[in-house]
Amino acid sequence: MSKKCLGCGNLLDDNYDKDLCERCFRLKYYGEYQVTNKSNIDYFKILDSISENDLVLYITSIFNINLEYLKKFKNVIIVITKKDILPKSIKDLKIINYIKKHYGEYDIEVISSVKNYNLDNLMDKIKKYNKNKVYLVGNTNSGKSTLLNKMIINYSDNNPSITTSIYPSTTLDVINVNIDNITFIDTPGIIDEGSIINYIDNNTLKVITPKKEIKPRTYQIKGKGSLIIENMIRLDYEVEIGSMTIYISNDVNIVRVGFNNNKLHELGKREFNLEKRKDIVITDLCFIKLIGLVKVQIYANSNIKIYERDNLI
Ligand SMILES: Nc1nc2c(ncn2[C@@H]2O[C@H](COP(=O)(O)OP(=O)(O)OP(=O)(O)O)[C@@H](O)[C@H]2O)c(=O)[nH]1
Ligand SMILES: [Mg+2]
Incomplete structure (x- = not known):
């Protein structure tokens, strides 16, 4: 059998004598990221090979709930990760009820791999x-x-070796791990074309990735106003009276500017007329909890998926 990289699952040349491929090595030890030429087409072949006898842990970050392909699988546990980045006051049950209401009666677990929760x-x-x-x-x-590495630490005698990173497409092929007579299989992540991470540089990615508990930023809003988020997104609102709470990395810069200020108006425009208790999600950047009947116009790179949903919390 051909040798595979322990970090990302990619096939290695027969005469390559290290455990980690060059890409994983540079990522792990120097934090240097190399874009991959693999794509969703490769990844879906892997997902299509999953059978009705297998169990799927469908992993989604609490910060960006995406369960688009849930229906493909028969036996599923929905695993909501990164609980540690949301404020502690938010109860798991709230998230679980939201998922059940919107996706159906599934087994659900809210976890944090980082906090072993x-x-x-x-x-x-x-x-x-x-x-x-x-x-x-x-x-x-x-x-x-990150979850599978943590399970290796918790429930086996082996050392974790899978490469993880803030960059997209870290895992490139399946990685098999044996724990307690079960074969766990890590897979490459599905790429969401609408995610902001496809359209920003690595430094900005570091800024927008929440590293610890988010301190939500609440703005009391009245009349017309505008916010500029990290100099890449503009949000104009109009409301009689209400509030807006932004769940976003603490490192992201948000400034209020006058409604008449023209900054960033040239970007793609999205319009929402929100009823009470809706969130706006800017994929992989933030979600915004709005209270009040708010008219919102968001200006952003037109590839970024921006949508409304019921209040998550
Ligand atoms: N705060 C926090 N960050 C996490 C947690 N789990 C993973 N991360 C971070 O999320 C980022 C992505 O983690 P990975 O484990 O590489 O994600 P992946 O799903 O394997 O990604 P691909 O291999 O690209 O599909 C890394 O920066 C991790 O440190 C968690 O429980 N809490
Ligand atoms: Mg991975």
Whole structure:
């Protein structure tokens, strides 16, 4: 059998004598990122090979809930990761009820791999399915490999070796790991073309990636006003009276400017007429909880997916 990189699952040349490929090595030790030429076409072939006898852990970040391909799989546990970046006051049950209401009666676990939160509960749930193969599936950056590394630490005698990073498409092919007689299979993340991470440079990616608990920023809003987010997104609002709470990395810069200030008006424009208690999601950047009947115009790179949903929290 051909040798695979322990970090990303990519095939290695037969005469290559190290465990990590060049790309993983540079990423792990120098933080240098190399774009990959693999794509969703390759990744979907892997997802299509998952059978009805397998269990799927459908992993999604709490920060960017995306369960687009849930229906492809028969046995699923929805795993909501990165709980640690939302304020502690937000209860798991709130998130679980939201998922059940919008996606149906699934097994759901809210976890944080970084804080080792609820991983024992997740492992108990997995064992109840009594399956030989358990796939970790979900969008790129949702935290699949970080979770599997943590499970290796918690539940096996081996050392974690899967490469993880803030950059998209870190894992490039399947990686099999044996824990407690179950084969866990890490997969490359699905790329969301609408994610802001496809349209920013690496330094900006570092700024917008939340590293610790987010301190939500609340703005009391009245009449017309505008916000500029990290000099790349403009949000104009019009409301009789209301409030706007932004869940975004603490490092992101937000400034209020006058409604008449023309800055960033040249970007693609999206319009929303929001009813009460809606969120606006700017994919992989933030979600904004709006209260009041608000008219919002958002200006951003037109490739970025921006949408409304019911209030998550
Ligand atoms: N705060 C926090 N960050 C996390 C958690 N889990 C993963 N991350 C971070 O999320 C980023 C992506 O993690 P990965 O494990 O590489 O994500 P992935 O789903 O394997 O990504 P691909 O291999 O590209 O599909 C990394 O910067 C991780 O440190 C978590 O529980 N909390
Ligand atoms: Mg990965």
